[in-house]
Amino acid sequence: MLPSPTTLTLVLSQAISLATHSWEYGTAAQALLEWDTPSHSIWNAPFPHGNGKLPTLDVDDVSALKYARPFIRTDRETLVDGDGAAGDPAALGIPALLIGQSTPPYLAAALRQQTHLLTVVPRAPNGAISHRETSVSLWADFIYMVPPFLAYSGVASSDLGLLKEAAQQCAHYADVLGTPPGPWLHIVPGEGAADQTKDLQLWSTGNGWAAAGMARVLATARKSGFDAQTKGEQAMLSEAIKEIVDGTIRLDDDGSVLLRNYVNDTTWFGEVSGTALIAATVLRMAVLMPDMFGAEYTEWAVRKKDVVDGRIDGKTGIVAPAVNPLNWKDRTPFTSGSPEGQAFVILLHAAYRDWKAE
Secondary structure, three states, X not given: OOOOHHHHXXXXXXXXXXXXXXXXXXXXXXXXXXXXXXHHOOOOOOOOOOOOOOOOOOHHHOHHHHHHHHHOOOOOOOOOOOOOXXXXXXXXXXXXXXXXXXXXXXXXXXXXXXXXXXXXXXXXXXXXXXXXXXXXXXXXXXXXXXXXXXXXXXXXXXXXXXXXXXXXXXXXXXXXXXXXXXXXXXXXXXXXXXXXXXXOOOEHHHXXXXXXXXXXXXXXXXXXXXXXXXXXXXXXXXXXHHHHHHHHHHOOOOOOOOOEOEOOOOOOOEOHHHHHHHHHHHHHHHHHOOOOOOHHHHXXXXXXXXXXXXXXXXXXXXXOOEOOOOOOOOOOOEOOOOHHHHHHHHHHHHHHHHHHHO
């Protein structure tokens, strides 16, 4: 049984009210866009006028843009303070580009963010743009924040090279974080990097960030006028997503029916955040690539949706247990509401709705 619209509104309102960081703002905006105005999301008809021209929308009529606008800085090099992260501010890049169609300072801000990523942020030896500002560090989270923005900007500016660069960043990250044929590691610092934060485990939310981000890049290429010119990139992205999903399913044996926080470590609890985002990605891929993601995948994703739905508090909209979003190694289940986890549940329901409509 599906949660009522009122219950899902509560889930979404918690995502919005709990968000306090750059990536949380961007993820809440994405959830609003996919749920409230799906026709403008990357999954439907994002480029109605073809390459090089985004739709001009009334910001006050599009909840995602109205929500994101106050967080976007129009007088800095990055769209929002990333607290040391180079990748996270780009989570607001697509809203900035859309707002910028009617309010030019937001477009200029988005382009400054793009230039900063491409020319200022350090890179790994293989060309991967660092997720951190001061020294090279590759985080799976990056894939949801940066490549979708670069891909969308590439289409908006008729820049095939930039769209291909977005896909190539995913390939560069897969080269470092991937554990073929399976899920990705979470964080790998560069050799000699000042910040040696590392997480060489298979974090479910990190794999959700990676798979969902690559699916957004794939959808952008598919929906663009560059579909024919990006078949190689699309095949690469599809295979990389499938490796993450297949590896996650192989390790999916927790008694809670949720994915464990670290999918390969049976001492961890099952939690809603990674479960919801990976299930959402499977349903999106079932529409984009039905021959690759058939019934065995969609049945798995719907089972995950059902168990996540059973963890929604109908009075508050809080979905639990989640992992502590600011401390992924915290073994205490997080029950006060994860901003990103709340948004992931809405992304899952948007994906489920659109899949059912096919």
